[in-house]
Amino acid sequence: MNPAEAPTAAAPSKGTLRVVQLYPRDMNIYGDWGNALVLQRRIAWHGYTPELLEYNVGDPFPDGVDIIVGGGGQDSGQLIIQDDLQARAGQLKELAEDGAPMLVICGLYQLFGKFFKTRTGAVIPGIGILDVETQGTDERLIGNVKVSTTEFGEVLGYENHSGQTTLGSGVRPLGTVAKGTGNNSNDGHEGARFRNIVASYLHGSLLPKNPAIADFLIRTAAERKFGSFSPGAPDDAYAVLAREHAAQRPR
Amino acid sequence: MVFYSVPLGKLVRRVSRLRGGGSALPGLVVEKIDPGFMRRTLATLPHGVAVVSGTNGKTTTTKMVVELLESQGLRVFTNRTGSNFTRGVAAALLGEVDWRGRLDADIAVLELDEAHAVHFVNSVPPKYCLLLNVLRDQLDRFGEIDKTAQLLQHIAAKTTGTVVLNREDPRVARIADTLTGQEVKYFGLDDSLLGTFPNDDDMRAAPGSPAPAGLPEKPAADVVLRKVGADSAEFEYDGGTVTTAMKLRGVYNIFNAAAAMTLARSICGAGAATADHATLLEALSKVAPAFGRGESLTVDGQPLDLVLVKNPSGFRLGLKSFAAGGYATMIAINDNYADGRDMSWLWDVEFDSLREGGVDALTGSRAYDMALRLQYDQVPVGAVETDIPAALAAFIREGRGKPKRIFCTYTAMLAIRRELSKITTVEVVS
Numbered sequence: 001m002n003p004a005e006a007p008t009a010a011a012p013s014k015g016t017l018r019v020v021q022l023y024p025r026d027m028n029i030y031g032d033w034g035n036a037l038v039l040q041r042r043i044a045w046h047g048y049t050p051e052l053l054e055y056n057v058g059d060p061f062p063d064g065v066d067i068i069v070g071g072g073g074q075d076s077g078q079l080i081i082q083d084d085l086q087a088r089a090g091q092l093k094e095l096a097e098d099g100a101p102m103l104v105i106c107g108l109y110q111l112f113g114k115f116f117k118t119r120t121g122a123v124i125p126g127i128g129i130l131d132v133e134t135q136g137t138d139e140r141l142i143g144n145v146k147v148s149t150t151e152f153g154e155v156l157g158y159e160n161h162s163g164q165t166t167l168g169s170g171v172r173p174l175g176t177v178a179k180g181t182g183n184n185s186n187d188g189h190e191g192a193r194f195r196n197i198v199a200s201y202l203h204g205s206l207l208p209k210n211p212a213i214a215d216f217l218i219r220t221a222a223e224r225k226f227g228s229f230s231p232g233a234p235d236d237a238y239a240v241l242a243r244e245h246a247a248q249r250p251r
Numbered sequence: 252m253v254f255y256s257v258p259l260g261k262l263v264r265r266v267s268r269l270r271g272g273g274s275a276l277p278g279l280v281v282e283k284i285d286p287g288f289m290r291r292t293l294a295t296l297p298h299g300v301a302v303v304s305g306t307n308g309k310t311t312t313t314k315m316v317v318e319l320l321e322s323q324g325l326r327v328f329t330n331r332t333g334s335n336f337t338r339g340v341a342a343a344l345l346g347e348v349d350w351r352g353r354l355d356a357d358i359a360v361l362e363l364d365e366a367h368a369v370h371f372v373n374s375v376p377p378k379y380c381l382l383l384n385v386l387r388d389q390l391d392r393f394g395e396i397d398k399t400a401q402l403l404q405h406i407a408a409k410t411t412g413t414v415v416l417n418r419e420d421p422r423v424a425r426i427a428d429t430l431t432g433q434e435v436k437y438f439g440l441d442d443s444l445l446g447t448f449p450n451d452d453d454m455r456a457a458p459g460s461p462a463p464a465g466l467p468e469k470p471a472a473d474v475v476l477r478k479v480g481a482d483s484a485e486f487e488y489d490g491g492t493v494t495t496a497m498k499l500r501g502v503y504n505i506f507n508a509a510a511a512m513t514l515a516r517s518i519c520g521a522g523a524a525t526a527d528h529a530t531l532l533e534a535l536s537k538v539a540p541a542f543g544r545g546e547s548l549t550v551d552g553q554p555l556d557l558v559l560v561k562n563p564s565g566f567r568l569g570l571k572s573f574a575a576g577g578y579a580t581m582i583a584i585n586d587n588y589a590d591g592r593d594m595s596w597l598w599d600v601e602f603d604s605l606r607e608g609g610v611d612a613l614t615g616s617r618a619y620d621m622a623l624r625l626q627y628d629q630v631p632v633g634a635v636e637t638d639i640p641a642a643l644a645a646f647i648r649e650g651r652g653k654p655k656r657i658f659c660t661y662t663a664m665l666a667i668r669r670e671l672s673k674i675t676t677v678e679v680v681s
Contacts, residue, residue, distance in 0.1 A: 030595040031597065034597075034627075076397055158595060160593065205598045238635075241635075242619035242620045245618075
């Protein structure tokens with residue numbers, strides 16, 4: 001099987017979609033690049049032109065953002081971006097309320113919430129786009145995860161976090177955990193959904209084996225920008241098989 | 252109890268070898284019945300214990316240190332079986348001590364996994380330690396990279412004599428600031444070679460973005476790798492440079508030669524032997540890679556290279572060090588505990604260099620994760636077969652007449668070696 005081809009000169013682009021990676025320099029661990037790469041390729045496979053930009057601490061914030069993707073980081077990375085993120089909170093909130101699709105994983109999922117209270121009691125403020133709170137613990141939740149969702153079917157990934165997140169009434173969970181732990185060790189929920197934001201603890205990377213989520217972000221971005229989305233036909237044969245095999249692996 | 256623990260452990264070792272079992276079981280037995288065995292035995296060594304730890308290159312570096320010291324006439328005990336857990340050390344000791352528990356060696360050079368090294372140094376404080384690097388590897392086990400750096404720092408803190416650090420890895424070099432009594436020595440790299448060592452922090456950094464806080468000013472290094480040729484390398488020490496032939500391939504292996512030289516020079520300088528640089532260099536030039544670390548076997552009259560890949564930086568270095576052209580390529584990815592269960596790391600490796608020639612075969616329990624990864628880097632993929640013996644047989648059959656290269660995770664490599672040993676001579680390590 002050959003990799004699917006990008007649109008050719010014979011098939012003109014349906015328009016440009018601008019994807020912005022949030023803080024890839026400091027919040028990029030466990031293959032978060034995979035999510036950005038999947039968006040970049042699938043946008044092309046759907047017949048649109050991808051434009052992938054990075055936003056790091058101190059950069060001017062790009063205009064015309066269509067999709068935001070943000071990853072996890074170590075505690076040190078979270079400290080580095082903290083002030084800059086607060087300074088950008090207004091713009092990000094505006095985009096979120098306006099329906100811009102976003103994917104935030106692990107560390108940025110936590111910081112998109114109200115606050116992160118560390119084990120020692122220190123409180124790192126979030127930007128409050130998501131009605132969630134996170135509490136640091138001594139217990140690390142690690143392993144393969146299977147989540148049942150109504151929107152995206154079965155979602156597969158890998159969790160590795162010690163923060164435990166509790167959802168408020170302003171968000172709904174991404175899904176219910178069928179294997180693994182998810183947001184916290186109590187309620188069996190994983191991730192959060194709010195407007196067009198998908199927030200999750202899952203690495204893996206998340207999007208390659210869950211193309212339904214990638215296509216949701218792309219469709220939403222196209223509809224928001226162009227009023228409609230006309231999909232292409234990405235070849236997902238390997239994704240289907242990778243999902244089948246991953247689902248059978250132990251925790 | 253102590254009096255019969257050694258004979259009993261040795262007996263278990265013999266029985267477990269007859270059964271073809273793992274190398275750590277006898278270590279486990281002796282640990283249980285005689286917890287002081289390891290400390291007591293190692294304490295008898297006149298020049299103490301040297302611990303080698305870090306994410307990448309432990310096995311080859313340890314092998315180099317051992318061969319360098321042996322070239323100086325020292326009798327060296329090491330955990331050669333690649334069982335780099337405390338239990339593996341106890342098992343290796345059982346193989347070497349006589350029936351009364353005496354070890355006939357001058358010094359021990361031990362390769363230890365970061366987390367196990369911490370347990371080990373709490374029980375046996377080493378006289379020397381060599382800390383290679385901190386890279387993303389099996390973070391699902393240790394948590395985060397900064398945590399791994401803390402493990403290495405603990406090893407350094409427990410060391411009683413000399414701590415040898417990688418000057419070019421900021422997380423390792425910064426350990427020096429936390430030490431009080433120990434002597435610190437660095438091994439280093441010429442600035443012109445730094446670019447060949449992408450670290451995890453640089454991985455996806457924007458062009459021109461500053462590296463994370465390194466050392467404000469580089470300290471002087473005991474041994475610096477200046478240049479790497481096709482089969483030679485140039486090192487600087489004692490104010491001069493020397494060029495030596497090298498059997499080892501790959502810049503990262505040769506950089507570890509500078510690490511091994513620094514440790515060997517420290518040990519000799521401390522009176523264990525008088526360092527004779529002519530014989531040291533000769534020994535260095537003869538070091539062959541440890542198993543699976545760029546070793547080349549012969550199958551059907553053609554070379555077959557095994558390249559162990561355990562983490563993104565190792566995979567990237569492997570792709571960079573071994574050009575794809577002219578080779579049939581296979582990638583074998585398992586996700587057993589020893590490999591790390593999280594597949595995210597595959598997304599931190601760029602596979603562009605394989606795009607032109609494609610990849611002939613993919614195998615391992617996560618062969619389809621690899622296929623998916625390559626699809627997104629637009630690398631053509633041939634056969635995908637999760638069963639390693641079947642995939643290997645087809646790969647060898649279809650690649651007849653071509654040199655071959657297999658990139659493999661740890662347990663995939665063990666499986667491949669087991670299969671290859673049926674058709675060629677392979678040292679099987681279990």
